[in-house]
Amino acid sequence: MSDDNFLRVADVSKWYGEEQVLRDVSFEMDRGDVTVLIGPSGSGKSTMLRCVNRLAEAQEGSILLDGEEVLSPDLDVNDLRREVGMVFQGFNLFAHLTAVGNVALGPRRVLGLSETEARDRAEAQLERVGLGEQLDSYPAELSGGQQQRVGIARALAMEPKLMLFDEPTSALDPELIGEVLEVMHGLVDEGMTMLVVTHEMSFAREVADEIVFLDDGHVVERGPPEQLFDHPEEERTGRFLERIASHD
Numbered sequence: 001m002s003d004d005n006f007l008r009v010a011d012v013s014k015w016y017g018e019e020q021v022l023r024d025v026s027f028e029m030d031r032g033d034v035t036v037l038i039g040p041s042g043s044g045k046s047t048m049l050r051c052v053n054r055l056a057e058a059q060e061g062s063i064l065l066d067g068e069e070v071l072s073p074d075l076d077v078n079d080l081r082r083e084v085g086m087v088f089q090g091f092n093l094f095a096h097l098t099a100v101g102n103v104a105l106g107p108r109r110v111l112g113l114s115e116t117e118a119r120d121r122a123e124a125q126l127e128r129v130g131l132g133e134q135l136d137s138y139p140a141e142l143s144g145g146q147q148q149r150v151g152i153a154r155a156l157a158m159e160p161k162l163m164l165f166d167e168p169t170s171a172l173d174p175e176l177i178g179e180v181l182e183v184m185h186g187l188v189d190e191g192m193t194m195l196v197v198t199h200e201m202s203f204a205r206e207v208a209d210e211i212v213f214l215d216d217g218h219v220v221e222r223g224p225p226e227q228l229f230d231h232p233e234e235e236r237t238g239r240f241l242e243r244i245a246s247h248d
């Protein structure tokens with residue numbers, strides 16, 4: 001039953017001024033699902049992701065998360081952002097805080113944990129992303145891949161029920177992408193519910209339960225990776241896939 005979906009995005013539309021960037025976007029996810037949004041630059045992928053945690057405001061439609069209407073004006077946006085972790089393309093770490101300091105900040109300030117509890121939690125999350133040896137390193141002392149893993153640990157430290165990833169590897173040198181994808185793989189294996197925007201098509205193929213192809217703010221086509229990548233039904237999907245394949 002659709003009402004049981006963990007995340008149900010229904011007919012979401014959004015405009016920036018006169019420009020409509022999302023057009024009746026709909027998709028659903030169950031708990032533990034991984035959904036990957038793909039599409040050309042400017043097709044609305046980031047905007048769709050940001051509507052889910054209200055970093056962008058959709059003007060029409062409905063986004064039900066665990067039965068609650070995300071778009072309701074009465075919703076406490078801070079509560080929502082506690083429950084929905086987000087990892088950005090840029091890592092946005094505080095330069096003056098160590099890895100532990102960055103990860104402990106949310107648990108300390110937002111969740112009100114004691115300093116010791118927040119530090120313990122931060123250490124556990126950094127170990128989870130393979131950074132147990134870099135707890136006290138400052139961002140400038142870490143590679144881009146390590147910084148992004150701190151970014152992931154920071155989101156995980158809030159114990160979110162949904163994780164959003166907005167092109168988490170796009171800012172990385174090619175040799176650093178693998179370590180971040182490996183951490184994401186681990187989260188998939190743990191059963192984390194993840195909505196991901198990425199250009200990493202082999203990763204998408206491996207982990208996604210569903211691929212949603214957006215073009216010009218529309219969902220052109222969606223389906224399991226084998227179907228969408230190998231037997232796209234829409235010409236536009238096929239053209240997009242050919243174009244990105246030729247750039248690989």
Ligand SMILES: Nc1ncnc2c1ncn2[C@@H]1O[C@H](COP(=O)(O)OP(=O)(O)OP(=O)(O)O)[C@@H](O)[C@H]1O
Binds near residue numbers: 039
């Ligand atoms: N804050 C904003 N104000 C005005 N227009 C915006 C804003 N953010 C995005 N847009 C516009 O919305 C459209 C969709 O952008 P969005 O970033 O969601 O696309 P995308 O598919 O994620 O693209 P990319 O792959 O290049 O990141 C684009 O035309 C973009 O210029």
